[in-house]
Amino acid sequence: MGRTPCCDKTGLKKGPWTPEEDLKLTNYIQIHGPGNWRTLPKKAGLERCGKSCRLRWANYLRPDIKRGRFSFEEEETIIQLHSVLGNKWSAIAARLPGRTDNEIKNYWNTHIRKRLLRNGIDPVTHAPRLDFLDLSSILSSTLCNQSLVSVSNLLGAQALLNPQLLRLANTLLSLKQDNNPEILLQHLQQNQQPCNNSQENLAPPPPCSLQPNQQLQVHPSTCSTSTTVPCTPMLSQMETMQTYGEGFFSCSNSQETLVSQPNYVRSDSDPNPTVHLVSENTNIRSTDGWSQDFNFDSLRSTPISSPTPLNSSSTTFINSSSSVDDERESFSSLLKFEIPDGLDFGEFM
DNA sequence: AACTTTTACAACCGCATCATT
């Protein structure tokens, strides 16, 4: 409806707030409370529109705002909540005490989103996307320093749900052992090309013997308690899996861990961090016979330098890296999905 | 040291929703 924006009024200041303005606004609100935002600026002696004042207070001056870096737990929470709520920043902020929707939105756009993309995860759907994987950097790291290749770098463990990707990983690892970068390059080109167009070009996700009525339990590896929340990426995986009927995956018991995203955690007890995938001996049955009784041990990486431990209670480890952001990159993509007995998937479908 | 590019984040803008008249 033809309402004029409050900031259209001429003479009102815009842009960054000065310390004096902050002081005026803070003092006024501490004494009188915000009251009516439209009339507040005049009363407080500010040449700003009410909207600008409200935003400044809500996002910056409010005393209960927690400033500084997001903790790993907060980041985990954001990712999980985003997978459920989408871009409902205020809803996400409501579950993160001391954080504002604006702050979370900014953090998502500048850190988490990019990280998910680099890990081959669609930040919108949270589903694995091979076309998002930065295969060029994988390739260069592979060719430049083959001793540092890890499966998690190659594909991200979420790719383990895709037989084509697993086959590619297997091939790359064997080629790596053969020390033949040219063939490796050839394979990467062959395998990347069909995947760059769209998700439809990916091989059909494997069917899974998960029962249709199993519920998904998601718990971040860093948290001591499990949270049961519907998880979009996993659900989309499951939906597709069920489409293809039984046969590829066999999640044979209630404690099997399905790895749909890089699923490794750190330990500060190990001076030589390695990549260990959760549920190392998970058996995966394949209908096409390419990985009968697949064992994650075969994909374990070699130890690397620069240990940067994070989680002393964990039993598995990730690549550590020199930058904090890279550490978070690995860490934040942890999502461990357990499918306990008798849980109902149907309610999320 | 100077310049360019990238990153991070505060702030703005327009729209939606709800309340009030």
Added chain:
DNA sequence: AAATGATGCGGTTGTAAAAGT
């Protein structure tokens, strides 16, 4: 019921600082 006003929300932009060349 319709018009208007207030507030909240999410997308986008502007810019300072940091990083890279």
